[in-house]
Amino acid sequence: MLKRVVQIGLLLVGGTLGVLFLPYLFTLSSFTSQPMIDNPYVAAVLGAIVLYLLGLFIADPIVNFIKWMEDLLLKAPIFDLLFGTIGLIVGLSVAFLVSFGLSSIEIPIITSILPILLSILLGYLGFQVGFKKREEFLHALFAMRTSSQKKKDGSDASVQSEAKVNKILDTSVIIDGRIADIAATGFLEGVLVVPQFMLTELQHIADSSDSLKRTKGRRGLDVLKRLQTEDGPSVLITDEDFNDVAEVDLKLVRLAKSMNGLVVTNDFNLNKVADLHGVDVLNINDLANAVKPVVIPGEEMHVVVIKDGKEHNQGVAYLDDGTMIVIEEGRSHIGNTIDVVVTSVLQTSAGRMIFAKPKNGKSAKS
Numbered sequence: 001m002l003k004r005v006v007q008i009g010l011l012l013v014g015g016t017l018g019v020l021f022l023p024y025l026f027t028l029s030s031f032t033s034q035p036m037i038d039n040p041y042v043a044a045v046l047g048a049i050v051l052y053l054l055g056l057f058i059a060d061p062i063v064n065f066i067k068w069m070e071d072l073l074l075k076a077p078i079f080d081l082l083f084g085t086i087g088l089i090v091g092l093s094v095a096f097l098v099s100f101g102l103s104s105i106e107i108p109i110i111t112s113i114l115p116i117l118l119s120i121l122l123g124y125l126g127f128q129v130g131f132k133k134r135e136e137f138l139h140a141l142f143a144m145r146t147s148s149q150k151k152k153d154g155s156d157a158s159v160q161s162e163a164k165v166n167k168i169l170d171t172s173v174i175i176d177g178r179i180a181d182i183a184a185t186g187f188l189e190g191v192l193v194v195p196q197f198m199l200t201e202l203q204h205i206a207d208s209s210d211s212l213k214r215t216k217g218r219r220g221l222d223v224l225k226r227l228q229t230e231d232g233p234s235v236l237i238t239d240e241d242f243n244d245v246a247e248v249d250l251k252l253v254r255l256a257k258s259m260n261g262l263v264v265t266n267d268f269n270l271n272k273v274a275d276l277h278g279v280d281v282l283n284i285n286d287l288a289n290a291v292k293p294v295v296i297p298g299e300e301m302h303v304v305v306i307k308d309g310k311e312h313n314q315g316v317a318y319l320d321d322g323t324m325i326v327i328e329e330g331r332s333h334i335g336n337t338i339d340v341v342v343t344s345v346l347q348t349s350a351g352r353m354i355f356a357k358p359k360n361g362k363s364a365k366s
Contacts, residue, residue, distance in 0.1 A: 008057070010058075014050055015044040015045070016047070036324075052153055076360075077241065077243075082324055084127045084130045087126035087128070089126070090130070091127065094120040094122050095123065097117065099118055146158060165191075166256075167263075167264045168193045168256050168263060169250075169264050170263075170267060171202055173264050174223055175202075175216045175217070175220040176266055176284060177220075180226045182287070188232070191235075191236050192227060193259065194236070195251070196241065198248070200226075202224075208222055249269070249273050251272045252300070257277070263280070263282070264284070266283060292323055292352060293319065297342050297344055297345070301356065303317035303325055304355075305335065305336055308331045312332060313329055323352050325353075326353060327356050329357060330357075339358070340359060342354055342356045344357055
């Protein structure tokens with residue numbers, strides 16, 4: 001079917017070219033004195049025949065090219081097509097204006113061929129500029145919107161507007177579940193964006209044959225349902241994908257750039273990848289460490305010694321938030337509630353550890 005359409009198109013193009021150019025060839029020959037030959041109908045038929053014969057050789061390559069372009073356009077992200085199309089329209093508009101300015105020149109090659117060449121050249125350049133500069137256009141539009149919002153609502157409203165940006169969630173933070181509790185407190189503003197490729201990955205985890213992975217996947221789906229139903233930031237499911245990128249982490253970074261948003265995660269590696277690409281990250285683990293109770297050396301605490309430590313005669317206790325307390329000479333107090341005095345605090349990438357010693361070396365009375 002497509003090949004037949006291409007052949008008909010070649011016939012029409014051939015007829016048009018015959019009407020346009022064959023009369024000039026006739027003027028250079030003796031056919032000008034033959035009315036049966038030197039007329040537009042004969043020129044159209046001859047042009048159509050020439051293009052039809054040529055089409056027997058070039059129709060298949062044209063069809064293959066059209067199918068290749070169709071597959072390429074179907075796989076391209078929507079923003080790439082949008083800005084590429086805008087650039088194409090601008091390029092064709094410029095070509096039309098230039099051709100209109102040259103229409104007063106009575107030279108056949110300028111009035112007939114040059115507009116076609118300008119349309120092809122400027123249309124291609126416009127599409128390429130729009131396609132390759134799409135991220136800069138998005139940043140410029142966002143900057144203009146932010147600037148106008150500042151002028152309209154004042155400085156206080158502008159600060160609030162800047163805070164309400166898109167926050168892209170990754171699989172680890174959804175499975176973790178704490179994002180739902182944070183959103184319910186009202187500290188998290190803006191729109192929580194969940195890309196479809198993340199939902200697909202979460203679905204695969206929930207359908208895993210491994211019971212632990214299956215439990216995590218279902219927990220993640222329950223967390224998403226909770227985010228959608230409870231009061232708090234709105235949840236946006238986006239179909240935007242990047243088929244030219246295989247890694248999910250890189251897709252998240254590309255999505256954050258295209259939406260001018262932040263990545264919300266507790267994955268250390270994704271945190272580093274986003275930093276390398278200049279994308280801001282909200283790390284749930286960093287937030288959890290930041291809101292842990294502050295303790296200083298010399299402060300007294302009331303704890304329950306749960307188990308022995310790694311070193312000789314050490315005991316281990318935990319705060320309500322899970323912070324480990326290593327107690328010197330605490331092994332003999334396992335199972336007892338005692339008062340301890342903080343000696344030092346160690347902050348590591350895994351969290352915070354508190355070192356303490358028993359106060360007076362005795363158990364507290366219940």
